[in-house]
Amino acid sequence: MRLLAVYALFLSYSFGSLDTTLDLRAVQSDGLASCPxxxxxxxxxxxxxxxxxxxRTFICLDDSLSTHAATTSQPRKSFNSPSELLRRSAAECKTPAPECQCGLQFGCSCSQLTPSAPEGGDCRTLIDALQVISQAGGPTFTVPSxxxxxxxxxxxxxxxxxxxxxxLEYCWDELGTLVSLTDEECLIPAVSTGAACTPADGLWVLQVFRVGT
Structure with a gap:
């Protein structure tokens, strides 16, 4: 994955209310749509x-996500994790497995998640930003139950x-590698409009897709 030179970094925070139900119409998210x-x-x-x-971080107030994995259309192309990722240790994690999910074998597929793909360059900008995020906030992130x-x-x-x-805890650099892989295999060659990845233990789903108009 290409490295991005860091020129500036500014962080600002705002927190959503726990009492505010998400307007799913504003987000084209298959995962969130599976949890009303x-x-x-x-x-x-x-x-x-x-x-x-x-x-943004969301939590599902019922058991929808634990009992129903996000569904996608029939994949046009499937590919597995590169061998170098399989050799990566979980040394970056603060927690042991299974909470630490870094370095697991995974499989990805190119899928038609939305009618059109993200515009050229937007995913690459997002991929490059992941390195900046890891340098500012640490090598891993944790997603709540x-x-x-x-x-x-x-x-x-x-x-x-x-x-x-x-x-579950996951590594920013590994997330960047997965998204970069799906970008190169699925989006740049216009094989599909999105992509999805799952690990060998099936505890999470990663999706890349288009938002907005």
């Missing part, structure tokens, strides 16, 4: 080298869905 009870619990704007990245992390830049969105009834 989802609420937004955190919203952060990250300014990475002049690009505003929106990071039955929670969803949604990262957006213009028309590109990354959705990391925790299907477990307990928190």
């Amino acid at each position: 009870s989802a609420v937004e619990v955190n919203s952060t704007i990250i300014n990475a080298n002049g690009n505003e990245i929106q990071s 039955s929670g969803v992390l949604l990262l957006e830049f213009q028309t590109c969105a990354i959705e990391w869905i925790n299907l477990r009834n307990a928190p």
Whole structure:
């Protein structure tokens, strides 16, 4: 994955109310759509080298995510994790497995998640921003029990869905590698409009898809 030189970094935070139910019409998210009870619990704007990245965390108030994995259309192309990822240790994690999910074998597929793909360059900007985020906030992130992390830049969105009834920890650099892989295999060659990845233990789903008009 290409490295991005870090020129500037500014963080600002705003928090959503636990009592506010998510308006699913505003987000084209297959994972969130599978949980009508989802609420937004955190919203952060990250300014990475002049690009505003929106990071939002949602939790599912029922067991929808733990009993129903996000569904996609029939994949056009499937591919597995590169061998170098399989050799990566979980040394970056603060917690042991299964909460730590770094370094697991995974499989991805190119899928028609939305009618059109993200516009050119938006996903690459989001991928490059992940390195900035890791340098500012540490090498890993934690998604709460039955929670969803949604990262957006213009028309590109990354959705990391925790299907477990307990928190999961994942590595920012590995997330960047997965999204970069799906971008190169699925979006850039216009094989499909989106992509989805799942690990060998089936505890989470990663999706890349279009948001906005």
